[in-house]
Amino acid sequence: MQIGLFIPCLVDQFFPQAGLAVARILKRLGHSVEYPAEQTCCGQPAFNAGVRSEAAALARRFIQVFDRFEAVVAPSGSCVAMVRNFYPELLGDANGPAHFPLAGRVFEFSEFLVSRLNVTDLGATFNERVTYHDSCHLLRELRVREQPRQLLRAVKGLDFVELNDGPTCCGFGGVFSVKFPEVSTVMGEDKVAAIERTGARYVVAGDCGCLMHIGGLLTRRGSKVRPIHLAELLGGAP
């Protein structure tokens, strides 16, 4: 399959290893992976800020860049939700939401593996106790709950433990985290406390925003728990 890699801004800037891991895994499964270098941002920050005209310009650009691929895969639930769930409203008009075929071909990494390729065991080994944080957009916009768990449970040596906190938001929420830092921090601190209660060494998530927030709180409090993107955990060393 001809797959286009969609690498959201946070991955590009802070967590490029997660993106490389996605590419590695997909190639290993025999797919041709291409990174269209002209991609930038999907427009979500502007959309969430209410500045829809700016977001729409980037949405149209995104569709142009990715339309030629059979499938588009991203290591982010949030950015995929933007394309699949919010572009139709963003690009729609008085007659209703817009329809564009690409919406049905954009996938988050774990849902692509499990639901589209029917792959759960990637042959990875990880000898640690691990918990999983449900990123809100992945869980509630894309309804991806089981896929990351299936992938984690198939990892050899991995001791999976549920977080049992709702699942509730980590407090990131994009611009929310800097616009309302106190509220965001308190939400994150409760999340981190729940993570620590599991006794896990690693907290896995499918969105780098959550990982950045949770990770920033973990290191600030000197915790030994490490955040890691699902793809990085599954992709292992190059």
Added chain:
Amino acid sequence: MMRTPVLEAQRRVTLARALNLALDKRRQSVTEFADWEAMRQRAHDIRAGVLDRLDDYLNQFESAAAANGIRVVRVATAAEACRYVAAIAKRLGVTKAVKAKSMVTEEIHLNRALEAEGIRAMETDLGEYVAQLCGQPPFHLTAPIVHLSRDEVGHILADKLGVPFTNDPTQLTLIARDAMRREFLTARLGISGANFCVAESGSLVLVTNEGNGRMCTTLPAREGPRVHVAITGIEKVVPTLKDVAHLLRLLARSGSGLRLTAYTTMINGPRKRAAGEESTGPDEVHVLLLDNGRRAMLRDPHLREALCCIRCGACSNTCPVYHRIGGHAYQSVYNGPIGSVWSPALWDTEESASLPFDCSLCGACADICPVKIDIHHALLWHRKLASDRGRVPRWQRLAWLAWRMAMSNAAFYNFGSAIARRLLSPAMMNRFGKPWTETRDLPPLARKTFHELWKEEAPKP
């Protein structure tokens, strides 16, 4: 920079304990149904169907209620509604009224308006009563003092009523009951809201847990004419009693995990004078159907769904932001997630327009809503409206424009990445990112972006 106050830690614990208890009980109670999702969908369809033919149902309700002897009045504004109630009080010559819990009367600030006319309205829902004693607005749609501990309620009653302090819930209830009972036995004006207005039968449906709503609507005073006024929003009409039965199964379960509230009251009209033996019940029942901005909501395809709300309060119970800031931080009668949809729709003010932004868009509210309102998507729509109406500051709009232009060209974007890596030391990042870095570490920018790494790693032919 907007700073929403976070409740102090102890208050958060008190609040979380109460809200989580309600959530746990809800989770338990919905398992009684094989297909809760289908129940939610049906509830949504009932409510959305009403909105599609609102005027038909309102007319049907009005004639059915009138046939039962209820006077139905359409009121456009809060002021009009308040004037109507004050005029009844004047006609009756009373200076006090007893009130059942009603969010619509909070919305129109009825107590304040009556006060200005020399009429004292006494809240008789236990939570509202305590809130009124200490001059606080309700903290939660269904639980006005959910944030207070037993001890705090005990101190308020001791302080305001001059009774000995106790923190025993039964004793506290008896104290309040004692204070209210005297009022119930003499009140000639009772004020309530309505959870539903049934179009086919002209009935009002009220749900309460303490029975005081019944005291306010039956008015057992022996002397003089007695009047019950119910004030409710035009959206509260429901086609049939069967529909009400369905919605009732979801309402209490969603809010508190109860199968039903302790009391479900159906009011079909005033006391029938002809039947001489019928001694209880008011002489007149008036129903005010309030617009106050609802028709404008109805016209907006992205906001109209919010009119499906049955005021169960589940979205507040589950909202991670509400848990941390509490109901008073919203500075609006309608608080919590659905309040952030309603408030800016009803009141076009700077304060209410800012509410939809104080949300991480996690979507837990929409998932719990028994009538399936896409609450967080409506909040996104409000953000757009705020931006369209110029409520986003000019410098921010310009920043977004610049951002979009940079993002419209990969070369610009990558050049920006490279510059940032050259010029931004971790110390500068820390300073720039102050709202973040005060409480959280900011990871360093990756030494090379994905874009750069990809070019290096996979030099395609």
